[in-house]
Amino acid sequence: MSIAPDRLSPDQDxxxxxxxxxxxxxxxxxxxxxxxxxxxxxxxxxxxxxxLTDLIETARSYAxx
Amino acid sequence: xxxxxxxxxxxxxxxxTGTEPRHAVAxxxxxPIGLAMAVDLAQRGxxxxxxxxNNVVSxxxxxxxxxxxxxxxxxxxxxxxxMLEKGVTWxxxxxxxGDREVYNFDLLPEDGHKYPAFINLQQYYVEEYLVARAGExxxxxxxxxxxxxxxxxxxxxxxxxQIETPDGEYQIExxxxxxxxxxxxxxxxRMGLEFSGQTFExxxxxxxxxxxxxxxxxxxxPERWFWFDPTFHPGKSAxxxxxxxxxxxxxxxxxxxxxxxxEAAEDKVVPRIKAIVGDKPFKLDWVSVYKFRCIKLDQxxxxxxxxxxxxxxxxxxxxxRGGNGGIQDVDNLGWKLAAVLTDNAPASLIRTYHQxxxxxxAENIKNSxxxxxxxxxxxxxxxxxxxxxxxxxxxxxxAQKLLNSGRLSVPCSLEGMDLQTPGTAQVAPGRALxxxxxxxxxxxxxxxNEVQGQFTLVGFGDVVLPDLPxxxxxxxxxxxxxxxxxxxxxxxxxxxxSGKAYLFRPDGHVCAVFDPPTEQSVLAAxxxxxxxxxxxxxx
Ligand SMILES: Cc1cc2nc3c(=O)[nH]c(=O)nc-3n(C[C@H](O)[C@H](O)[C@H](O)COP(=O)(O)OP(=O)(O)OC[C@H]3O[C@@H](n4cnc5c(N)ncnc54)[C@H](O)[C@@H]3O)c2cc1C
Numbered sequence: 001m002s003i004a005p006d007r008l009s010p011d012q013d014x015x016x017x018x019x020x021x022x023x024x025x026x027x028x029x030x031x032x033x034x035x036x037x038x039x040x041x042x043x044x045x046x047x048x049x050x051x052l053t054d055l056i057e058t059a060r061s062y063a064x065x
Numbered sequence: 066x067x068x069x070x071x072x073x074x075x076x077x078x079x080x081x082t083g084t085e086p087r088h089a090v091a092x093x094x095x096x097p098i099g100l101a102m103a104v105d106l107a108q109r110g111x112x113x114x115x116x117x118x119n120n121v122v123s124x125x126x127x128x129x130x131x132x133x134x135x136x137x138x139x140x141x142x143x144x145x146x147x148m149l150e151k152g153v154t155w156x157x158x159x160x161x162x163g164d165r166e167v168y169n170f171d172l173l174p175e176d177g178h179k180y181p182a183f184i185n186l187q188q189y190y191v192e193e194y195l196v197a198r199a200g201e202x203x204x205x206x207x208x209x210x211x212x213x214x215x216x217x218x219x220x221x222x223x224x225x226x227q228i229e230t231p232d233g234e235y236q237i238e239x240x241x242x243x244x245x246x247x248x249x250x251x252x253x254x255r256m257g258l259e260f261s262g263q264t265f266e267x268x269x270x271x272x273x274x275x276x277x278x279x280x281x282x283x284x285x286x287p288e289r290w291f292w293f294d295p296t297f298h299p300g301k302s303a304x305x306x307x308x309x310x311x312x313x314x315x316x317x318x319x320x321x322x323x324x325x326x327x328e329a330a331e332d333k334v335v336p337r338i339k340a341i342v343g344d345k346p347f348k349l350d351w352v353s354v355y356k357f358r359c360i361k362l363d364q365x366x367x368x369x370x371x372x373x374x375x376x377x378x379x380x381x382x383x384x385x386r387g388g389n390g391g392i393q394d395v396d397n398l399g400w401k402l403a404a405v406l407t408d409n410a411p412a413s414l415i416r417t418y419h420q421x422x423x424x425x426x427a428e429n430i431k432n433s434x435x436x437x438x439x440x441x442x443x444x445x446x447x448x449x450x451x452x453x454x455x456x457x458x459x460x461x462x463x464a465q466k467l468l469n470s471g472r473l474s475v476p477c478s479l480e481g482m483d484l485q486t487p488g489t490a491q492v493a494p495g496r497a498l499x500x501x502x503x504x505x506x507x508x509x510x511x512x513x514n515e516v517q518g519q520f521t522l523v524g525f526g527d528v529v530l531p532d533l534p535x536x537x538x539x540x541x542x543x544x545x546x547x548x549x550x551x552x553x554x555x556x557x558x559x560x561x562x563s564g565k566a567y568l569f570r571p572d573g574h575v576c577a578v579f580d581p582p583t584e585q586s587v588l589a590a591x592x593x594x595x596x597x598x599x600x601x602x603x604x
Contacts, residue, residue, distance in 0.1 A: 036453040044463040 098374030099245030105399035152184030250376035262360030357381035414596035526563030
């Protein structure tokens with residue numbers, strides 16, 4: 001689990017908007033599928049197992065409370 | 066043509082009528098692993114008695130894919146060429162999603178190797194060849210069919226065994242007991258050893274069919290075809306492989322709660338196969354329904370009892386790591402046990418068999434369980450990720466690589482383990498040999514034929530080897546008073562580098578590299594590989 005420095009600003013709103021818009025018109029199942037594809041594509045773009053493991057653990061840690 | 070299961074003869078063993086002298090090695094089980102073990106030991110002059118409860122080779126083909134490393138080991142054991150000639154050589158694997166091909170791979174695009182990446186050959190042929198090979202050592206291998214081991218006791222410095230035959234029970238003693246009695250090992254159960262790991266709920270229908278025409282479309286292509294979610298078997302996976310004698314292997318994933326017995330019935334199986342091969346005529350040769358497990362023993366060596374092959378580790382067949390892993394066990398144990406029995410190494414050397422091969426087994430289990438998990442998603446989210454990986458795989462190279470229908474068995478590396486002398490080289494200490502073609506005035510050869518079987522020091526290119534009476538030496542691309550070869554097409558030099566010497570163990574793994582070698586450094590590395598520096602032996 002790690003706290004990452006902010007790297008999205010000042011484009012954070014554009015990013016968020018693009019992400020939400022991309023889901024427009026999709027059923028919930030289609031949206032989940034798109035998210036899964038997105039994760040796989042981002043993972044390949046990052047391409048570093050240590051970084052990916054850290055991101056996965058960080059995301060998971062919020063589920064574990 | 067269906068295989069002719071001729072039974073091997075049973076001969077009443079001498080122990081029924083008198084006390085047998087203590088055996089050096091008793092091998093329980095004459096499957097591929099027990100038989101290979103006996104041949105390996107015999108080639109080193111070690112006698113063994115092999116006890117099997119049955120009297121025919123494996124019923125049903127079971128293992129069909131034999132890897133390059135296994136073939137190289139079988140070459141040393143004397144049946145590699147025979148397997149290659151009879152087997153179907155294949156190297157292309159295709160993966161389909163639905164009916165559409167999403168990815169294919171070519172296993173060995175490189176030339177200059179004696180053996181291909183894989184051949185397919187029914188397990189019963191391998192056992193038949195091994196039995197014939199064992200017969201070439203009548204003084205050293207005492208192969209006893211219909212001899213069921215029903216009890217054993219480790220007495221500290223030997224093992225007592227109780228054996229049942231059609232003529233009654235008898236008893237023998239042996240310095241070592243090698244348990245090659247398979248996945249259900251009675252030896253293991255008798256010792257109460259825990260055998261735990263992952264069991265997969267899904268069932269698989271495995272069928273061998275005999276057909277004249279090819280099920281691979283119009284042409285007979287020796288390939289491996291794997292389907293995720295094919296239209297002929299929706300929501301499940303399927304695998305098609307070619308074997309010799311017009312026999313084809315089909316694996317079909319079934320529901321976890323399918324009735325295995327009903328599924329194996331002909332009226333159930335035939336329509337499933339017709340869905341794949343169409344109207345081409347075929348005959349069922351062997352059908353079985355399996356649930357797969359990925360499990361291993363925590364410890365493969367228990368004083369005088371040593372577990373080898375399926376008795377020590379079981380994997381799901383996707384990746385062909387079961388038999389192939391077991392053959393590497395044999396390769397690893399044979400020379401060590403022989404060295405101990407001939408007083409050329411301390412008894413503790415045998416423990417490194419556990420260190421090296423339980424690592425191999427763990428690697429095989431990791432890969433086989435990952436493949437099986439990928440093939441059988443267990444939750445909606447697993448299914449979702451797999452479906453999207455398959456979607457992306459239609460054009461994204463990285464996603465094609467994610468598809469896991471079996472990461473095929475590759476030689477296990479023993480880098481960093483006790484017997485290896487640390488060093489850096491193109492082929493690092495611990496790795497298995499990489500074959501290469503060689504030539505000399507007396508003809509052509511292969512690196513594997515020159516280095517396997519005994520400690521061998523090889524000088525590649527511009528390096529002088531010291532005079533060593535006890536170590537075989539060869540030179541490549543050099544002139545010297547020991548046997549020298551030319552690297553055909555430069556393969557050997559390209560694969561190992563120039564100006565270095567490599568010491569190979571009898572199982573063909575590199576155990577040390579030198580730049581340059583001295584008499585002292587080579588002998589020290591050889592002594593280390595024979596266990597001289599293991600903790601309990603260090604002065
Ligand atoms: C469907 C399927 C497909 C497979 N495909 C592949 C593949 O493609 N490639 C691969 O490498 N592996 C494959 N395997 C795995 C392979 O078949 C096994 O790893 C291999 O058979 C193990 O050999 P073994 O000699 O250790 O055990 P076994 O072959 O099980 O032999 C054990 C022997 O011990 C004997 N025995 C048992 N108990 C006693 C006793 N008490 N006394 C005397 N004798 C006894 C038995 O009769 C038997 O002969 C596959 C397995 C299955 C089931």
